[in-house]
Amino acid sequence: MNVNFSQMISVRCDDPSVLIDMLQQWDVQQAASDLMGYMGTRLLADRERPGQYVLIADFGVIDPDVSAADEAERNNERAETKAWAARLLDVVEGEPEYRHFDELYRTDY
């Protein structure tokens, strides 16, 4: 069974439009690139804590012999990912908090 993997990044940021631009550019770049495990991202704003945001990047299986978590690990090693993470540091306050999850359930449509 394929198990998706999600990376959650919690950040503080004054201007979420910068994050949105970064994510849109990332998606355009990924859609034009060779296939890897990245599926897409959601950016969520915390209603109780203004200025606090969560990015949830999903990874899936593209090679039956490689797990989604391993795909995410491979993604972390890519130069463009490192560059994106470095740019993220420039636009957020403090250090982003990274957490990692295996997906146990998803409502399909």
Place this chain on the structure above:
Amino acid sequence: MDRDPAPDIELHDPEEVTLVARGIATAVAPESGLRDVQAALLEAIASALTGISVDYHSLEPLGPDELADVLAARDLSYRQRIVHHMVLGELVLRPIPTVVAHRVAKYAEALGVKDDFVRVARRYAQGAYGLAWMDLQRSGFVEHVQDAGDTKPKAKPGRRAADPFAPAQVDPELAARWSAFEELPPESLGHSVWEMYVGRGFALPGTPSGAPEYLAQHDFVHVLADYGTNLKGELEVFAFIGRANPDPKGFAWLATLVGLFETGYITGTGFFDRDVQERNIQAPGMPQRLADAIRRGKVVCLRNQKDLFEVDYHELVRRPVPEVRDLLGVSPKSSAAIEGGSPGTFELSGMSEMQRRVAMQRGGDTT
């Protein structure tokens, strides 16, 4: 294995056809075996394009390297079309098993084919539907349309768009041009297309709610290829247009329509919206209809070597429909497609329920 000669079909070696079928079937079969919809569609395509019938459910496996050996003498374009048949065999599945999408990529690699649609299918299999649609638009339409724009010097303003799904603009000049088709002789291409629009309540291009000018080009093809305008007719017309395109990227049209009207991988394109109330490709006769549309498209491709979206139909609107068909090499439908129920443009059975209501209210010459 039977041989069923049909017009416009080049002769094929029955042994090669069977070997290719074995490779395609092996590539696209889920672990539980080839699904009926896959077998029916692939059988119909093989039969339409080669005149040779193959029972896809009873084929021995053939690996990627063996298939590559079979196709070694074929050029890249031919091998890429074979890969597209594999991709089509995947795209009718929902979900696409990851192992299938991965296997098709291995076959494509063995055939020396680097194809964007293989990657799109893998994104579907992965569940990355948003990224898949971005990829499909980019690799199938945007770059392709931009390329075409570079090579055609006398563009009519607004006729081509970098994004064929860009929202339509209200354009009185364009609307007037389409409206004037009413005054043309009844047998002309222009009047026939005007009749198709008005007869089923479509807003003319350039008017509010009208189709984008670029996309409206395909409506001339509805009349020329004699396809209906319900979902099944749209699948036929875009299978035809896609294969008529000498650039293999034309396959993007069929891939998009299958995503809209069969599996629902695509939610909307801005003009067409997803509709999967019925599995259209699985409907009786549809595999044969689609396969014939691909065959007819191939004939047009060999004749014109030109994307049908790049034909200046406005220069041809005064000519009788049969004359324009001859000009572009649009061949008649096959008996298999007709027996499969492929209706003509002006037949009620080729219309959606809403279109039919409008047509009947007008009391037009529909059958």
